Amino acid sequence: MLIFANPDHAAHCGRFEMFRGRQVPCHEVPARLDQVLAELERRRFCAPGGPAALREPLPLERALLERVHAPRYLDFLENAWGEWLALDPANAALDALPSVWPVRGFRSDIAPQNFAARMGLFSFDSGSPLTAGTWRAAWQGAACAASAAQALLGGPTEDRPTATLALTRPPGHHAGPDFFGGYCFINNAAVAAEALLAQGARRVAILDVDYHHGNGTQTIFEARADILTVSLHGDPRTEYPFYLGHADERGTGAGEGFNLNLPLPAGTGFDAWRRALHSGLQRVSDHGADAVIVALGVDTFAGDPISRFGLASQDYLTLGADLAGLGLPLLFTLEGGYAVADMGVNVVNVLEGVMIAV
Numbered sequence: 001m002l003i004f005a006n007p008d009h010a011a012h013c014g015r016f017e018m019f020r021g022r023q024v025p026c027h028e029v030p031a032r033l034d035q036v037l038a039e040l041e042r043r044r045f046c047a048p049g050g051p052a053a054l055r056e057p058l059p060l061e062r063a064l065l066e067r068v069h070a071p072r073y074l075d076f077l078e079n080a081w082g083e084w085l086a087l088d089p090a091n092a093a094l095d096a097l098p099s100v101w102p103v104r105g106f107r108s109d110i111a112p113q114n115f116a117a118r119m120g121l122f123s124f125d126s127g128s129p130l131t132a133g134t135w136r137a138a139w140q141g142a143a144c145a146a147s148a149a150q151a152l153l154g155g156p157t158e159d160r161p162t163a164t165l166a167l168t169r170p171p172g173h174h175a176g177p178d179f180f181g182g183y184c185f186i187n188n189a190a191v192a193a194e195a196l197l198a199q200g201a202r203r204v205a206i207l208d209v210d211y212h213h214g215n216g217t218q219t220i221f222e223a224r225a226d227i228l229t230v231s232l233h234g235d236p237r238t239e240y241p242f243y244l245g246h247a248d249e250r251g252t253g254a255g256e257g258f259n260l261n262l263p264l265p266a267g268t269g270f271d272a273w274r275r276a277l278h279s280g281l282q283r284v285s286d287h288g289a290d291a292v293i294v295a296l297g298v299d300t301f302a303g304d305p306i307s308r309f310g311l312a313s314q315d316y317l318t319l320g321a322d323l324a325g326l327g328l329p330l331l332f333t334l335e336g337g338y339a340v341a342d343m344g345v346n347v348v349n350v351l352e353g354v355m356i357a358v
């Protein structure tokens with residue numbers, strides 16, 4: 001297994017998100033990724049003779065990002081912090097958060113000049129602070145995703161790794177073609193999918209096991225038949241992101257039948273969750289994919305502070321083994337998981353489950 005760790009993840013460091021009328025400390029913090037690195041170290045996972053190796057990402061080409069995101073959205077993200085400072089130099093001590101959004105009937109074809117208005121045009125919640133290093137961290141995260149794709153399918157067949165991991169934050173699966181939200185700015189799993197196609201894959205599947213519906217990924221690929229999207233998540237009738245993720249969303253146009261949502265009620269435990277996983281895996285298997293992207297959130301953990309499934313740490317070993325059972329090259333992107341102290345064990349258990357099973 002090859003692990004591409006984002007060298008600049010800590011440059012994205014939000015202070016507050018809005019919750020019930022208050023600013024509360026961000027859940028999506030640099031310590032999450034540091035916990036995974038520390039656990040890899042503790043278990044000597046990437047030591048000589050271990051099952052994995054740690055790598056730096058290769059440089060990223062913007063053209064790959066433009067296969068996933070609208071140029072005007074990428075321009076906005078790249079320049080947002082500078083614009084925020086230009087409004088008032090004192091803004092350097094604050095995160096930029098949106099406060100106004102266009103809803104049904106409003107226009108999105110004309111981007112307003114006003115910064116706050118553009119912030120809202122390109123986002124869907126007030127929980128995703130944009131900070132001085134957001135663009136750099138998100139860019140390098142996409143570089144990790146692209147590198148993980150290249151390493152998975154790029155070399156001679158006999159040298160290919162079983163799996164690769166884009167070990168990055170901020171996460172990506174809520175970010176859509178031209179919007180950020182849910183702590184996500186660049187959709188790393190979508191970038192990985194396009195990079196796998198660029199490596200010669202003809203069909204790809206994305207299996208999202210984060211607690212929250214992967215709305216960004218679904219929206220990016222809903223009209224396509226070559227990229228299957230499957231998401232297992234808390235029912236959007238009660239769980240974030242609320243406005244997408246129902247079972248009747250099956251893809252559009254040529255992509256009809258190539259999106260599968262498996263919403264589960266809050267409170268679901270591992271046995272029922274695993275039954276849904278197996279139906280997702282069956283659909284992935286039927287797709288005839290050349291590689292599978294796993295959007296790996298571990299906020300399905302019973303101790304997660306913002307989620308409500310009941311997985312235990314050892315269940316992640318079983319998840320890894322079930323994924324390996326597909327017998328296909330696996331590319332993991334790191335998504336959610338907010339029980340920071342347990343994050344390392346849970347993520348590395350998935351990886352270990354994969355490597356023990358093969």
Ligand code: OKP
Nearest residue numbers: 019127182212240306336337
């Ligand atoms: C991102 B990922 C809780 C509000 C929920 C957004 C959750 C984003 C989850 N106070 N805010 O899918 O793990």
Ligand code: ZN
Nearest residue numbers: 210211212336
């Ligand atoms: Zn999540």
